[in-house]
Amino acid sequence: MADQHAVAAAATHGGGGGHATVKTYINVAIVLAIITAVEVASLYIPGIPGPVLVISLLAMSAVKFFLVVGFFMHLRYDHPIMRALFVGPLIIAIAIILAVMALFSAFVLLPRVVL
Amino acid sequence: MADHAAVHAIHDPNIGNTGLDNRKVGMWAFLGSDCMFFGSLIGTYLAYKGKSISGPLPHEVFDIPLTSYSAALLLASSLTMVLALAALQQNRLKPATGWLFATAMLGLHFVLNQVYEFTTFVLHHNLTLSTSLFGSSFFVLTGFHGAHVTGGVIWLLILVMLAMRGKLDARDYTKVEIAGLYWHFVDIVWIAIFTIIYLIP
Numbered sequence A: 001m002a003d004q005h006a007v008a009a010a011a012t013h014g015g016g017g018g019h020a021t022v023k024t025y026i027n028v029a030i031v032l033a034i035i036t037a038v039e040v041a042s043l044y045i046p047g048i049p050g051p052v053l054v055i056s057l058l059a060m061s062a063v064k065f066f067l068v069v070g071f072f073m074h075l076r077y078d079h080p081i082m083r084a085l086f087v088g089p090l091i092i093a094i095a096i097i098l099a100v101m102a103l104f105s106a107f108v109l110l111p112r113v114v115l
Numbered sequence B: 001m002a003d004h005a006a007v008h009a010i011h012d013p014n015i016g017n018t019g020l021d022n023r024k025v026g027m028w029a030f031l032g033s034d035c036m037f038f039g040s041l042i043g044t045y046l047a048y049k050g051k052s053i054s055g056p057l058p059h060e061v062f063d064i065p066l067t068s069y070s071a072a073l074l075l076a077s078s079l080t081m082v083l084a085l086a087a088l089q090q091n092r093l094k095p096a097t098g099w100l101f102a103t104a105m106l107g108l109h110f111v112l113n114q115v116y117e118f119t120t121f122v123l124h125h126n127l128t129l130s131t132s133l134f135g136s137s138f139f140v141l142t143g144f145h146g147a148h149v150t151g152g153v154i155w156l157l158i159l160v161m162l163a164m165r166g167k168l169d170a171r172d173y174t175k176v177e178i179a180g181l182y183w184h185f186v187d188i189v190w191i192a193i194f195t196i197i198y199l200i201p
Helices: A002-012 A022-043 A050-072 A080-103 B002-011 B022-048 B064-089 B093-125 B133-164 B170-199
Strands: none
Touching: A022 A050, A022 B064, A022 B170, A050 B064, A050 B170, A080 B022, B022 B133, B022 B170, B064 B093, B064 B170, B093 B133, B093 B170, B133 B170
């Protein structure tokens, strides 16, 4: 009975498709750990140009972000409505960050030579 | 078995007209709004960046090894959270309880690290909420994130207590999944904060 409930719960928990396997979760965690190590190590490597460092850090952060959202939060398997509920406000949040920075002339994120 | 699942869905009051669990839809809507909340705090931090006229500067106070360790704790807790969910899905209650407890303890460790960091900033660097633009924007942003983590730890410990009393099983999968969504959200917010606030020079 409990097994039936487990299957039923898994089948109906939100209308999404299947989930990743435990092996996938562990592989994603390993990738996340490696990226984090590279991020921190890049701070201690001399000679990396500022713009390259900033852009690569942001890119690595974005990869980590979407790995967690896609696999651990199951969004890549979930219903499109769930995706829209999260991705829509996420885009607005990014727009807020850029708008506030523009309002305060604060594009110090990138070195001035780039802008 | 598929019929059983279909019947379960029909009689479950939490399933709305869309066929989706209302609690899960509500959690995703909340997380979307929380994205905008943290977006405004991160935007404010970046707007104020480099504009403090007094007080210690970020590179003078940040302890990158400690913060990296905290980031690793939250990433590890995201793994233990999905392992708890996977165990519960298979109705393996003892491992599920253990993974939930591990997630709570990793989160608690993160919070304690943050308390240590804040204490160091205040006592050793004289950096407070009112010292400078950096102080106010930093403490408000990371403080709200810490409050989210603390709330998540309390939520997880309640689930652990329910599981230990036999009041949580595979039928409560969605309850744990929703807690997991919240937990992973605090992790992804930290992924952004860690890079934007701490790592980018």
